[in-house]
Amino acid sequence: MKKIFAVISCLLLTALVVYSKTEEVHAADKSSKVQRLVKSKDIKDDDFFVDAKWLKKQMKDDDKTVVIEASYGEGKDYKKAHIPGAFHVDTMEIETEENNWNILDAETCKEVFLKRGVTKTTPVVVYSSDINAAARVAFVAYWLGVDEVKILDGGLKAWEKADYKVEKGNEEATAAKDFGGNVPGRPESLISTSADLVAAKDKNPELVLASIRSWKEFTGKTSGYDYIENAGEPEGAVYAKSSKTSADVAQLMNNDGTVKEPTKIFAAWRKWGITPDKEVAFYCGTGWRAATAFFITKQEGWKDVKLFDGGWFDWDKAHQKDPSKYPVQVGDPRDEDKVEILN
Amino acid sequence: MKIFRYFLHLVQLGVVYGIYLMDDLYKNHLGFMRNVSFYSHKVEGSVFGSKLFLLPLALVVLALFLTIKKRDVERFILLLLGLLFLIWQTVFALATTPIYYLVSAILCLVFLLQLIIVLLKRS
Numbered sequence A: 001m002k003k004i005f006a007v008i009s010c011l012l013l014t015a016l017v018v019y020s021k022t023e024e025v026h027a028a029d030k031s032s033k034v035q036r037l038v039k040s041k042d043i044k045d046d047d048f049f050v051d052a053k054w055l056k057k058q059m060k061d062d063d064k065t066v067v068i069e070a071s072y073g074e075g076k077d078y079k080k081a082h083i084p085g086a087f088h089v090d091t092m093e094i095e096t097e098e099n100n101w102n103i104l105d106a107e108t109c110k111e112v113f114l115k116r117g118v119t120k121t122t123p124v125v126v127y128s129s130d131i132n133a134a135a136r137v138a139f140v141a142y143w144l145g146v147d148e149v150k151i152l153d154g155g156l157k158a159w160e161k162a163d164y165k166v167e168k169g170n171e172e173a174t175a176a177k178d179f180g181g182n183v184p185g186r187p188e189s190l191i192s193t194s195a196d197l198v199a200a201k202d203k204n205p206e207l208v209l210a211s212i213r214s215w216k217e218f219t220g221k222t223s224g225y226d227y228i229e230n231a232g233e234p235e236g237a238v239y240a241k242s243s244k245t246s247a248d249v250a251q252l253m254n255n256d257g258t259v260k261e262p263t264k265i266f267a268a269w270r271k272w273g274i275t276p277d278k279e280v281a282f283y284c285g286t287g288w289r290a291a292t293a294f295f296i297t298k299q300e301g302w303k304d305v306k307l308f309d310g311g312w313f314d315w316d317k318a319h320q321k322d323p324s325k326y327p328v329q330v331g332d333p334r335d336e337d338k339v340e341i342l343n
Numbered sequence B: 001m002k003i004f005r006y007f008l009h010l011v012q013l014g015v016v017y018g019i020y021l022m023d024d025l026y027k028n029h030l031g032f033m034r035n036v037s038f039y040s041h042k043v044e045g046s047v048f049g050s051k052l053f054l055l056p057l058a059l060v061v062l063a064l065f066l067t068i069k070k071r072d073v074e075r076f077i078l079l080l081l082g083l084l085f086l087i088w089q090t091v092f093a094l095a096t097t098p099i100y101y102l103v104s105a106i107l108c109l110v111f112l113l114q115l116i117i118v119l120l121k122r123s
Helices: A002-032 A052-061 A076-080 A106-115 A131-144 A155-161 A194-203 A263-270 A289-299 A311-321 B002-028 B030-045 B054-069 B073-091 B100-122
Strands: A066-071 A087-090 A124-127 A149-152 A208-211 A280-283 A305-308 A328-331 A339-342
Touching (some): A052 A149, A052 A155, A066 A076, A066 A131, A106 A131, A124 A131, A124 A155, A131 A149, A131 A289, A194 A311, A280 A289, A289 A305, A311 A328, B002 B030, B002 B100, B030 B100, B054 B073, B073 B100
Parallel strands (some): A066 A124, A208 A280, A280 A305
Antiparallel strands (some): A328 A339
């Protein structure tokens, strides 16, 4: 009996060792498969995503550089640790519920940046623990016309991983008075409301309306948000695989919070007709996730991309008032039998 | 039974601490803020919302009745909580206090816990 017990114990132990080794190999495989959009040696001047090393050098070379930590709220995490000299921007400064969570008018947004000393020629680098918040604020700077807007790939984690120092507390900014140009400087990058989208579609019927939302949101199984009662998509929308839930762009990101090299995802988009040669308007629920897709495609050289800021939130509201002008599709639009058009 | 009453008072304190937590969540968590904002406006626009001031009024009347019937500390606290709820409901508004309805719900809950304490003591 003792012998049998000893043999079984040995077998179990062997199995445990083999299993743990296999897990290690799998983990190593996974980490070696991380493909980043930002490659430290290849960062070009017109890139939108940069790494910590680039930012460190930029801050050293150009003391006019303004670093912004973007997040909703009072900046609790920012106060605990931020990149030295960085200013906190509360996303509520650039959007409100009264405005359907859309970006506020250009003059109001301009003041947000002027308060942080940002003018048209100030290099701006935005970071956040949420890539979508960083992209959202970076988009506003880009739309206003700031010449050089960047996003720190991987956020504060990447900065800390590079072993650069962080600071606590708040930073006092010296406000700038003159932006140095008319705002918005890049009005073509934004489609604000559903009415604007209809007008843009009238102007270019070939415009591709690309949904960054999860498959469940896209097919109308869920609205994705408690505060959006109805599920569906604007009629004619196509699926730009990016999100697993309404709060992420997991398909575009690596596990370490850096942006994935997008070749594979672009191949998936191509099947839906989302290609770089077309005019493409990205949207999501309220314009956060779509801002990330906007910058990834911009970085990859897509010329005519836009952000439909209103997204499903605004379209649904418009649909409730005027269903024929703002029709909705529910289901998979590739199959006529599986999609329902509400108009 | 006495220990249970003390336990309920502790629960009340925990629920009151919830006001701070709600405020913090509202100010720092985007999803929570948007949901609270959405539902608060929904309540305000409903018939229930417009008549909600009647609830603390009724509770104050009940507390007053119980206090007149027999005076003790627990009943006095019940009356104070009822008045606090009524004052909150009438003096503050959603426009100035975004977590107005959340606080109302918490105050109502605290009052109901106190009512349980009073009834337990009575029995």
